[in-house]
Amino acid sequence: MEKALFEYLLRLGDDSLILGHRLSEWCGHGPILEEDIALTNLSLDLIGQATSFLDYAGKVEGKGRSEDDLAFLRFDKDYRNLLLVERPNGDFGVTIMRQFLFDAYRKPLFERLVHSSDETIAAIAAKSLKETKYHLKHSSEWVIRLGDGTEESHERIQEALNDLWKYAAEIFYEDEVDATLKEAGVLPNMETLRADWEEIVYSVLKEATLETPDNNWKQEGGRKGLHTEHLGYILAELQYMQRAYPNMEW
Amino acid sequence: MSKKEWPLWEVFIRSKQGLSHKHVGSLRAADEQMAIENARDVYTRRSEGISIWVVASANVFASDPNEADSLYEPANSKVYRHPTFYDVPDGIEHM
Amino acid sequence: MKELNIDELKRRFQEKIDNDIKIEPKDWMPDDYRQTLIRQISQHAHSEVVGMLPEGNWITRAPNLRRKAVLLAKVQDEAGHGLYLYSAVETLGADREETIDDLHSGKAKYSSIFNYPTLTWADMGAVGWLVDGAAIMNQVPLCRCSYGPYARAMVRVCKEESFHQRQGFEIMMKLASGTPEQKAMAQDALNRFWWPALMMFGPNDADSKHTQQSMDWKIKRHTNDELRQQFVDITVPQAEMIGLEIPDPDLKWNEETGHYDFGEINWDEFWQVVQGNGPCNKDRIDARRKAKEDGMWVREAANAYAEKRKARLAKKAS
Numbered sequence: 001m002e003k004a005l006f007e008y009l010l011r012l013g014d015d016s017l018i019l020g021h022r023l024s025e026w027c028g029h030g031p032i033l034e035e036d037i038a039l040t041n042l043s044l045d046l047i048g049q050a051t052s053f054l055d056y057a058g059k060v061e062g063k064g065r066s067e068d069d070l071a072f073l074r075f076d077k078d079y080r081n082l083l084l085v086e087r088p089n090g091d092f093g094v095t096i097m098r099q100f101l102f103d104a105y106r107k108p109l110f111e112r113l114v115h116s117s118d119e120t121i122a123a124i125a126a127k128s129l130k131e132t133k134y135h136l137k138h139s140s141e142w143v144i145r146l147g148d149g150t151e152e153s154h155e156r157i158q159e160a161l162n163d164l165w166k167y168a169a170e171i172f173y174e175d176e177v178d179a180t181l182k183e184a185g186v187l188p189n190m191e192t193l194r195a196d197w198e199e200i201v202y203s204v205l206k207e208a209t210l211e212t213p214d215n216n217w218k219q220e221g222g223r224k225g226l227h228t229e230h231l232g233y234i235l236a237e238l239q240y241m242q243r244a245y246p247n248m249e250w
Numbered sequence: 251m252s253k254k255e256w257p258l259w260e261v262f263i264r265s266k267q268g269l270s271h272k273h274v275g276s277l278r279a280a281d282e283q284m285a286i287e288n289a290r291d292v293y294t295r296r297s298e299g300i301s302i303w304v305v306a307s308a309n310v311f312a313s314d315p316n317e318a319d320s321l322y323e324p325a326n327s328k329v330y331r332h333p334t335f336y337d338v339p340d341g342i343e344h345m
Numbered sequence: 346m347k348e349l350n351i352d353e354l355k356r357r358f359q360e361k362i363d364n365d366i367k368i369e370p371k372d373w374m375p376d377d378y379r380q381t382l383i384r385q386i387s388q389h390a391h392s393e394v395v396g397m398l399p400e401g402n403w404i405t406r407a408p409n410l411r412r413k414a415v416l417l418a419k420v421q422d423e424a425g426h427g428l429y430l431y432s433a434v435e436t437l438g439a440d441r442e443e444t445i446d447d448l449h450s451g452k453a454k455y456s457s458i459f460n461y462p463t464l465t466w467a468d469m470g471a472v473g474w475l476v477d478g479a480a481i482m483n484q485v486p487l488c489r490c491s492y493g494p495y496a497r498a499m500v501r502v503c504k505e506e507s508f509h510q511r512q513g514f515e516i517m518m519k520l521a522s523g524t525p526e527q528k529a530m531a532q533d534a535l536n537r538f539w540w541p542a543l544m545m546f547g548p549n550d551a552d553s554k555h556t557q558q559s560m561d562w563k564i565k566r567h568t569n570d571e572l573r574q575q576f577v578d579i580t581v582p583q584a585e586m587i588g589l590e591i592p593d594p595d596l597k598w599n600e601e602t603g604h605y606d607f608g609e610i611n612w613d614e615f616w617q618v619v620q621g622n623g624p625c626n627k628d629r630i631d632a633r634r635k636a637k638e639d640g641m642w643v644r645e646a647a648n649a650y651a652e653k654r655k656a657r658l659a660k661k662a663s
Binding site (some may be wrong): 024027030032047048054093144146148149150152156175204237238240241249 | 397409420424523634639
Binding site for chain 3 (some may be wrong): 254256258274275276277278280281284292295296312314315316318
């Protein structure tokens, strides 16, 4: 049970960490100053969530690893984030679509986790839910604007959707980790999570005049530590200081 | 600049319940929804507000400073509108 | 109301300034005053926005989660400050987009300090401590500037900036009390940023063409040299406290004046960097230009959508 919980906390923490990292790459390069600030706010929320989940993961593991040890000193195979969140930023359309597909999962997920039998998870989820509701609102509105904006924006965001769709399928990957935690009540009512996600996604895509890709292929691996080539480069930057100057305080 | 810019919006923030909205600055946004969200991200990063108004700058009409004399100075002579204009003898309270 | 002649308008304007009455956007103001403000405020706004880049350079490499969040929040603040300032420029009738185009074409300037590279993590400390420290020194008097919207924007900026300098100093302090490697990193950053930080106050008073007029208009309250001296006096003891050495062999306390004497600034370097020959001028402008160009389709799409939505709502209402 502890092992499953640790594993699951890494999944939650790493999703936030890696997506927060990706969004932070936008800082100073956004399409307009106002949106630059908005993207950074998302990033800050996610880094805060990562800190909470990884801190708790370290405690559950019981080997004395801090949130920083976990964030900065694992090898790529030990990261448990979705492949979706490590996808490169691409243009603003790719970033927004990636964010939307993720937010549409995170909001119903946190809505369930606030009822977790694990009090720490419930507390982190309650705080994160407030943030995520805003993230979803922001990303949904942008998907609609870009989808129903100009011909060019429509094409770009449709292409982003087509590309990211197979990675989004990994959101519903489940294995013995989930089974164990469901039984323990740590993960309550997960059966309808997918339906909730689909409802959000389909209604927004419809309003955005976008077509749902008919590709049913699932691109999985992240949850088990099998990543794309991109994670290595993310970690090369993320871990640079800790690797180059080991055992120092900053 | 060849392409059209997003319109300018004036932002008003209520810092806490019981106070009125106060002008804090402006920003650009394509529509009112975006203006509200941008205002939230730009002007309330340090919990400065609990309520936001945005008004398209084009819809703000201002009085002309050249008419300030005739608009505002006549009020200066109406000192009887202020309580300090009146004498109240010592010993009278609650007035 | 009868039309006043220009001399009378100017006299009344200066009278207001002399009585510390703020000038507001719709008030009459001399054209030179307006132009000076547009130039100065937009330059200030550009500095905030270009200033995001050297620090943004280390966001993805920050050494731990706390530092990463702090740095990110700090750089985000710079964007916010840029925005407050652009919004002050717009009250003068200048268009944000046009002032930004002037930046991209090289017509408008920004603080030269941002044309220096950030090479190590310690540079995040040096930038926060020295660059933000110098900026605050310049900015605090601007909170009393004669132009209302600029003064109000600066009040907001100064309030927010106070954490910037502290986080920078904290980084330096941590490094200076760390391993020899860390301390060397901190010293190296101080060595590289000290002189450019002193240059941030602008040319010596004798060579500063704008100072006198700006002082008369109360846009500026202190001269470049006064502010520079104040910065040196405040910063030297801070460096001593954390055991770092200011890279100036001529630096010494002067009992008589009650100030530190310091060495001659390399003005040749200053002007070269201002004119585009700094190590990063091109990189910085290219990055800003790219952000704007890459964002064009996004801004257009939002406009197009807003128009469609408005039309739909109007149709529904009719």
